[in-house]
Amino acid sequence: xxxxxxPAPFVDLAPLAAHWARPSENERSEIRxxxxxxxxxxxxxxxxxxxxxxLRLLSEHPxxxxxxxxxxxxxxxxxxxxxxxxxxxxxxxxxxxxxxxARRFVRMDGDAAL
Amino acid sequence: MTTTCTAEDLRHxxxxxxxxxxxxxxxxxxxxxxxxPAIYELEREKIFSKTWLKVATIWELPHAGDYKVKExxxxxxxxxxxxxxxxxxxxxxxxxTHRGNKVVPSSGFETFGRSRANVVTCRFHGWVFSTDGPxxxxxxxxxxxxxxxxxxxxxxxxxxxxxxxxxxxFDPEPAQTLTDYLGDFGRLFGGYxxxxxxxxxxxxxxxxxxxxxxHYAFSEGYHVPTIHAGSLPGFKGVEHGDxxxxxxxxxxxxxxxxxDTAPSTLAFASMLSTTERHRPRPDQLPPAINPERxxxxxxxxxxxxxxxxxxxxxxxxxxxxxxxTHQFWPLxxxxxxxxxxxxxxxxxxxxxxxxxxxxxxxxxxxxxxxxATMEDTFAGIMSGSIDAMQLxxxxxxxxxxxxxxxxxxxx
Numbered sequence: 001x002x003x004x005x006x007p008a009p010f011v012d013l014a015p016l017a018a019h020w021a022r023p024s025e026n027e028r029s030e031i032r033x034x035x036x037x038x039x040x041x042x043x044x045x046x047x048x049x050x051x052x053x054x055l056r057l058l059s060e061h062p063x064x065x066x067x068x069x070x071x072x073x074x075x076x077x078x079x080x081x082x083x084x085x086x087x088x089x090x091x092x093x094x095x096x097x098x099x100x101x102a103r104r105f106v107r108m109d110g111d112a113a114l
Numbered sequence: 115m116t117t118t119c120t121a122e123d124l125r126h127x128x129x130x131x132x133x134x135x136x137x138x139x140x141x142x143x144x145x146x147x148x149x150x151p152a153i154y155e156l157e158r159e160k161i162f163s164k165t166w167l168k169v170a171t172i173w174e175l176p177h178a179g180d181y182k183v184k185e186x187x188x189x190x191x192x193x194x195x196x197x198x199x200x201x202x203x204x205x206x207x208x209x210x211t212h213r214g215n216k217v218v219p220s221s222g223f224e225t226f227g228r229s230r231a232n233v234v235t236c237r238f239h240g241w242v243f244s245t246d247g248p249x250x251x252x253x254x255x256x257x258x259x260x261x262x263x264x265x266x267x268x269x270x271x272x273x274x275x276x277x278x279x280x281x282x283x284f285d286p287e288p289a290q291t292l293t294d295y296l297g298d299f300g301r302l303f304g305g306y307x308x309x310x311x312x313x314x315x316x317x318x319x320x321x322x323x324x325x326x327x328x329h330y331a332f333s334e335g336y337h338v339p340t341i342h343a344g345s346l347p348g349f350k351g352v353e354h355g356d357x358x359x360x361x362x363x364x365x366x367x368x369x370x371x372x373x374d375t376a377p378s379t380l381a382f383a384s385m386l387s388t389t390e391r392h393r394p395r396p397d398q399l400p401p402a403i404n405p406e407r408x409x410x411x412x413x414x415x416x417x418x419x420x421x422x423x424x425x426x427x428x429x430x431x432x433x434x435x436x437x438x439t440h441q442f443w444p445l446x447x448x449x450x451x452x453x454x455x456x457x458x459x460x461x462x463x464x465x466x467x468x469x470x471x472x473x474x475x476x477x478x479x480x481x482x483x484x485x486a487t488m489e490d491t492f493a494g495i496m497s498g499s500i501d502a503m504q505l506x507x508x509x510x511x512x513x514x515x516x517x518x519x520x521x522x523x524x525x
């Protein structure tokens with residue numbers, strides 16, 4: 001699989017996008033549930049220092065109808081938005097500690113693709 | 115209909131802790147209403163058939179012909195909620211008047227769709243009904259020896275809306291209108307622009323517990339520092355106060371100085387909290403909620419009897435979150451469908467949308483912590499080893515709901 005295209009300042013994030021960026025919450029959750037503490041750390045260390053720059057770029061685009069490279073960055077940012085608490089708060093665990101089985105939560109709206 | 119009251123108008127609903135102790139008592143509350151399957155059968159008859167139940171929002175069904183099918187095992191009903199050509203939202207039994215087949219096929223507990231021609235057609239024999247109810251056509255109609263089509267429209271269920279929330283009532287002759295049933299609750303929560311918050315993140319799960327175990331777990335702030343130590347670390351100064359009683363309904367306020375915010379949350383939150391659309395809006399709260407407009411307001415925590423909670427935050431609690439709701443639908447005595455929905459105003463750009471994903475994920479994860487206790491709690495109660503719940507002041511919503519339940523069951 002070729003790495004997804006990304007806007008010029010972020011092309012080095014392409015391997016991370018290939019692994020993490022998916023259009024639906026369920027798909028992103030599957031990836032997150034199988035991630036290790038090292039996976040969360042690698043994503044965090046690559047994304048966190050550039051988060052402000054990424055959000056600045058995304059803020060120039062509407063919530064739907066982005067060009068393909070921006071949309072790929074957007075999906076990577078969505079994956080990071082959902083993954084960052086696992087590094088910051090849950091000690092690298094792929095499950096929320098002391099929690100209900102996340103697989104039993106159902107997205108009621110059919111989990112539309114972003 | 116919007117009826118906004120001032121804090122002074124609603125002064126009679128306010129209760130101090132002493133008032134609550136005096137009015138609702140301080141004794142342990144029996145768990146029998148949770149453990150006894152016979153009580154559940156009574157609840158179906160005396161509560162879920164006798165109260166107004168929220169089943170939809172008007173913004174879920176924005177266009178004529180938009181419909182939602184809601185499966186409600188507690189009433190043995192499949193309910194079709196549909197916006198007619200005239201713009202009105204009605205509710206019907208999703209049952210063909212020919213021989214009883216389901217008119218609109220559904221999967222799971224909720225199914226959305228749109229009828230472009232403003233009719234729904236039974237897939238069994240092709241009977242066609244208008245979205246406002248009447249039977250419009252019957253294939254081979256002349257082959258029926260007798261068929262009074264004028265009386266064979268979809269069977270209507272009483273339906274009304276308040277502030278964009280759509281309620282139904284299964285009783286053919288409800289004892290109260292929705293406005294009267296909501297009473298002071300409608301006046302306390304009325305006036306907030308709920309319908310602006312059309313971006314919804316909706317979750318459900320089936321829990322192996324009685325519906326009241328799930329409901330009660332979301333009805334107090336006492337659990338926050340313990341159960342949410344993971345997802346709400348260092349939550350400081352939780353103050354659960356401003357107790358209010360309103361007939362079968364009740365409410366209270368969670369104030370708090372917030373939590374230790376992680377770096378990513380800080381970055382995402384700033385995308386929302388710096389915009390006019392998503393920033394904390396204590397000024398938009400109805401006047402009797404957080405009447406002093408305290409800056410540490412997090413959200414209002416009510417119970418709309420029997421099974422609905424609107425946590426009104428107005429952007430003050432979780433960043434950018436307008437409000438969130440919980441609903442608890444019994445499937446049988448020991449099984450419950452929980453529905454949790456986070457509502458935001460629509461994102462104006464892709465960065466705001468990512469930020470909402472983050473806030474939603476944090477809150478979804480907190481719900482995973484909440485739901486973790488429910489099946490264990492029910493199993494514990496069903497073991498017979500405890501007879502009663504010990505309830506502290508901040509658990510007064512539970513005490514009040516249990517008392518209201520008893521009142522309905524005794525009626």
